[in-house]
Amino acid sequence: MTDNRIPDSLDSLWTTCHLATLRAGEDGYGVLNNGALAVKDKKIVWIGPESNLPEGIRRRTPTVHNLGGAWVTPGLIDCHTHLVYAGNRTGEFERRLNGATYEEITRHGGGIMSTVNAVRAADEEDLYMQSVLRLKAMQAEGVTTLEIKSGYGLDPESEMKMLRVIHRLGRDFPVNVMPTFLGAHALPPEYRDDPDGYIDLIVDKMLPAVASGGLAVAVDAFCERIAFSPAQTERVLRAAVSLGFKVKLHAEQLSDLKGAALAAQYGALSADHLEYLDKDGIAAMARNHVTAVLLPGAFYFLQETKKPPVNHLRAAGVRMAVSTDCNPGSSPCTSPLLMMNMACMLFGLTPVEALRGITIHAAHALGMEDKAGSLEPGKRADFAIWDISEPAELSYGMGGNPCRLVVKDGEIVIRREDPYTTGRDDVVL
């Protein structure tokens, strides 16, 4: 990172706060009590003890925010979402609670395909409006960067429609959106008898079109018994890498097809889910610095019992990220805070691992670690300001939202109502 000297002129100063910086090269929260943070040109330019602020700097700074003892963290990063979709899957939810399994429903044409039908039928405006509601819910919990995948279109036109909506969300809202092409999410009915023909379509037509339109940064695939085989997945990864895409993979969610090792072989940023990951897969991820993206919402919502091998990942030094997997079938979740709690309670992460998982490690999962994910000079001035008494409180709560302010590129973009307002004139707290 750049050095930490305070420039003569600033755009804003944020004082009277405690910082969880999550800075590189440390395992902990990177706590700075009684700190201050300085912003210029949309970037963090200085962080330090408030008592080190030079004489007169407050007077020379146009906006000084006294945060009254609040905590500041980096803006949260949701590094694995399918946030753009139409409709919902409550019918399937009821069927599962009456005994059907996710895999059975998928094999009978439900599951991902029912959302594909809804997305194909939705006009672009409707798809956009439904997705906006979910994006706003995430922003309210401090999200300033997120990845959004296509993968509910599964034909060239519908995948493009999803990618256009994904781009529009990034333009219209104060968030950085990383678009990922997930054409290999499920086999569309048109190719029921010709799965390799669908891979041909992806490799020969869809990927080149996505590349030439600049519509995605990364390419993902679902390597699973109910989706694509390792050989089919490998064709997608190879073509993606040769077109200059970053790659990621849904791997070892429901069975062990050795997807994580395959992802590692292609230099993937991340392998995601990983409940069935084995020792060789862990070793391959460690060797190739692949981030493990843990998705406790999907584990919970599908009532899985096999947990990802967190102890072994930790021992092998594999970075662990945490994300919502926001999608209508396996994780209808827009709450990064709830995912932090579930990562702790269901998977055994510590609260500091959960916070690193949804900030700096999530930045690694997106290849954005030089720009986001920690409070350090040179990084984007993206942060969240919380009414909490210590950082572990972010993982501790279940429901409720202590996020007071969200700051994107140095500007306040979400301002929660004053928590001490009762809404009644006659009751004063």
Ligand code: DI6
């Ligand atoms: N794994 C998941 O958990 C989601 N996609 C995937 O590849 C589920 C998507 C859905 O059921 O709609």
Ligand code: FE
């Ligand atoms: Fe997913």
